[in-house]
Structures are given as C-alpha cells and as structure tokens.
Amino acid sequence: MDKDKSTRFMLKVVGDVATAMAAGLLLVGDRAGLFKQMAGAGPLGASELAERAGVRVRYVEEWLAAMAGAGYVEYDATSDRFTLPDEHAQFLTDPGSEYYLGGLFGSLPGLLAMAPKLAQAFQTGSGISFADFGSELPQMLEVMNRPVYEARLVQHWLPAMPEVMSRLQAGGRALDVGCGTGVVPITLAKAFPTATVAGIDLDAHSIDIAQGYARDAGLAERVHFAAQPIEHLTAQPRWDLITTFDVMHDLPDPVGAMKRMRAALNDGGTYLMVEPKVADDLETNLGNPFARMFYGISCLHCVPQSLAQGGLGLGACWGEKRARALAAEAGFTRFERLGIRTAGLVFYALGQEPAEAA
Known part of the structure; x- marks a missing residue:
C-alpha cells in the first residue's frame, strides 16, 4: 500500500x-x-x-x-x-441578484435528507418522487433560478431567436413545460402583453404557488397554469414557443415528451431546451466544477425522481451528443446550439426545417 x-x-x-x-x-x-x-x-x-x-x-x-x-x-x-x-x-x-447562490446551498438540507432513502433505492431500484423531497424544494429551486431568469430570459436569451421574439410580440403562444413556481411564464407574460402564456408541471404544490404569483402580479387572466404531466399535452392548441428549463432529463420518457412537444408546435415554432452545460464524456466533466456539482444533484435528485415515475433516469449530465440523438429520434429536423454564453447552462433550439414543415 x-x-x-x-x-x-x-x-x-x-x-x-x-x-x-x-x-x-x-x-x-x-x-x-x-x-x-x-x-x-x-x-x-x-x-x-x-x-x-x-x-x-x-x-x-x-x-x-x-x-x-x-x-x-x-x-x-x-x-x-x-x-x-x-x-x-x-x-x-442579495436574493434579487442573478449572481446569488442561496438556492444552491438552500436546497442542500432537502437533498441530503434523502440519502437514507436513496441508499434503499439503490437496493430496490425504486425512485424518490419530487414531492418526497419536501414542500420547501419548489421555492428553493425558485430562489436558485428566479433572478437569472428575470434578468436574462427576455433581455439576452430570447433575442438569440429573432423569429420567436417576433411571434411573441405579435401575440403568439408560449408554453413552459415543468414550469415549477411559474417564473418563466410570468416573466414572458410581463414582457409580451399580447401573448398567450401557460405553464404545466407535475407537482401540484408548485402549481398552487405559481397561481398565487400570477394573481399577485395581476396576471391570473392571462397566464394559465395546470398540474399535469407532459404525457397529457395535446396537439391542440398549438404553440409558437415551448420551453423546458433544466427539466428534460428529469422526465420519465424524454423522447416521448419531445414528440408531444413537436406535435404541439405551430408551423415554424420553436422548442427551446435548456439543460446543464456539460461535455459528452465523464473524463472531461471531471475537470469542471459545475459538472461535478451536476453529477451530485443528479444522483441525489434527478435520477431518483425520474425513476419514481417509471422513467429512464437520464441524469443531468447527458451532454449535447445524446440530446441531438434523442431529438432526432423524436422527429425534430432542426437542432441548433444557440450562442448564449453562461457558466452552467446550454441552450438548444429545436424545430422542423421549412421543407419538412411544408
């Protein structure tokens, strides 16, 4: 030794x-x-x-x-x-600053409290549902994301997709899948007052919070929330923009979810998939502090809550190569990595090439 x-x-x-x-x-x-x-x-x-x-x-x-x-x-x-x-x-x-990291360390007690249950899940292969992580988790995730989304979504991220901006400014339709406490839909509704905006999430507690925020903002009539899984998303009505923010890898059936979203897009519509920014291989990720953190969150939360839904357990660090492959399997013919620079997130714009859409 x-x-x-x-x-x-x-x-x-x-x-x-x-x-x-x-x-x-x-x-x-x-x-x-x-x-x-x-x-x-x-x-x-x-x-x-x-x-x-x-x-x-x-x-x-x-x-x-x-x-x-x-x-x-x-x-x-x-x-x-x-x-x-x-x-x-x-x-x-400053909880209102986009640089505030309170959501990261604020979520630790709920995540680490699942360690004994996770050890059991290793033996049984079962999962841990989102609700099992406690009633505080939705708002801890909100604390983590709200300042960034409010500062960046409309001012910096959406302008990378001019067609999306034009559609929403003209009264288009936007849906956020896995909307949590509603930060993205409410931010979109404030920025695009003639647009129709909605959000869905599997967690009823998160949707209750989102509806309360919409009422407080005077947007209850314009922003619609529903507690429903992606499997209940129908092809009508159609949407100009569908988004998922750090959600796709948590879903039980990512390919099936993308197929439903593709079917629900208007002609020329865009699905914006935002995921952890990681490399395709473990060796490269081991040198990235963000990736190392994502692996920990993924093992403690992402994989077990996907498995709890009978899902794939894709994990947070799935990388661009696999994202492209699954998007193609779902029938998307356009997959663009947007040139948006952030430390921990990557942005993919998916849709149909014009010839196929026609």
Whole structure:
C-alpha cells in the first residue's frame, strides 16, 4: 500500500466533510443575516457582527471560524477581525441578484435528507418522487433560478431567436413545460402583453404557488397554469414557443415528451431546451466544477425522481451528443446550439426545417 496516497485520500475525505459542513453553515449565515451585515462593512470582530445581526456572540465566534477555515471570509490574526470581500458578497447577500447562490446551498438540507432513502433505492431500484423531497424544494429551486431568469430570459436569451421574439410580440403562444413556481411564464407574460402564456408541471404544490404569483402580479387572466404531466399535452392548441428549463432529463420518457412537444408546435415554432452545460464524456466533466456539482444533484435528485415515475433516469449530465440523438429520434429536423454564453447552462433550439414543415 502507498502510504502517501492513503494519507492524501484520508485528508481529502476530511476536507470534503468539512466543505459539506461549511455549505450547511452558509445557509445558517444567510438566514441569520450575517452575510448581509458583513457586506461592505469592512473588518468586523465577532462581537461587532453579533450586535449588528442581533444574534448571540458565541455562535458567531464559531461560525466565523468555520467560514474563515472554508475560505468564505478572510481573517486577520493581528486584529482578530473578519472581512467578507465584495467579490464573495455578490454571491451571498442579495436574493434579487442573478449572481446569488442561496438556492444552491438552500436546497442542500432537502437533498441530503434523502440519502437514507436513496441508499434503499439503490437496493430496490425504486425512485424518490419530487414531492418526497419536501414542500420547501419548489421555492428553493425558485430562489436558485428566479433572478437569472428575470434578468436574462427576455433581455439576452430570447433575442438569440429573432423569429420567436417576433411571434411573441405579435401575440403568439408560449408554453413552459415543468414550469415549477411559474417564473418563466410570468416573466414572458410581463414582457409580451399580447401573448398567450401557460405553464404545466407535475407537482401540484408548485402549481398552487405559481397561481398565487400570477394573481399577485395581476396576471391570473392571462397566464394559465395546470398540474399535469407532459404525457397529457395535446396537439391542440398549438404553440409558437415551448420551453423546458433544466427539466428534460428529469422526465420519465424524454423522447416521448419531445414528440408531444413537436406535435404541439405551430408551423415554424420553436422548442427551446435548456439543460446543464456539460461535455459528452465523464473524463472531461471531471475537470469542471459545475459538472461535478451536476453529477451530485443528479444522483441525489434527478435520477431518483425520474425513476419514481417509471422513467429512464437520464441524469443531468447527458451532454449535447445524446440530446441531438434523442431529438432526432423524436422527429425534430432542426437542432441548433444557440450562442448564449453562461457558466452552467446550454441552450438548444429545436424545430422542423421549412421543407419538412411544408
């Protein structure tokens, strides 16, 4: 046995557990308001931070030590004070910012709580339903996605498809499949006041939340939500734009879903499929921090909830090559990777070539 290799691995496991604990303490710091109080405040001692946040100083002392050890805050031993750099604060303090990562660490308790059930599923081959992950998960996913979608969807992403923009501006029809709490449909309805917009999702709890948001925004008459699976999508009425955002790999039958969406598109309509941005092969993905995170989320959530529906369990890291193959199997003759640059998402525009559409 290589003792040095063994020691390195032991230290890696200890470090990984320390990182997992620090990620949990990110959530604590977020909910206790500690990051917000540190942002822009310069160096602070534990007692100063505790007073600013209105919390107990002993907890803050230990929390700051953990955050400094994880590299999330900076520590000056001479003054015994801690600083949250602006470069870190942008990801931790403003839920309305597209850079806020609160949804990532906020979802960890629900995901990790499934570990015992997941271990059982490894033995039985059964899945874990979306609802089993808890009632907080829909809004944790919303926290993760809302700021990005609201800032980017209409202003940056849709302009990559000028025909789609023109159709929606002229009163076209848009459907978001797997809409969750309704962020995408409501954002589209606000941007295109003459368009017809709808969203469907398998999770009734998510749809209830979405309907509440639509009422609050005064859009209940214009945005329609339904708790239904993709298998119930009919070919009428037809749509100019159908979207899935980080959804296709979760569905039980991706090819069947794409066939239904293709049949429901108007002539010249577009299906926009947004998926995790990963390579086609594991070796390349191992060097990508986003891909490594996606593999973890996929094993904890994506695969088991697809299997719970009797599905394929495609997984989040399926890559462009397989996406193209499944789209072709579903009958799409146009598959374009859009030139939209993001760190973690890839955008595919699917449709029919004009000659075939005719």
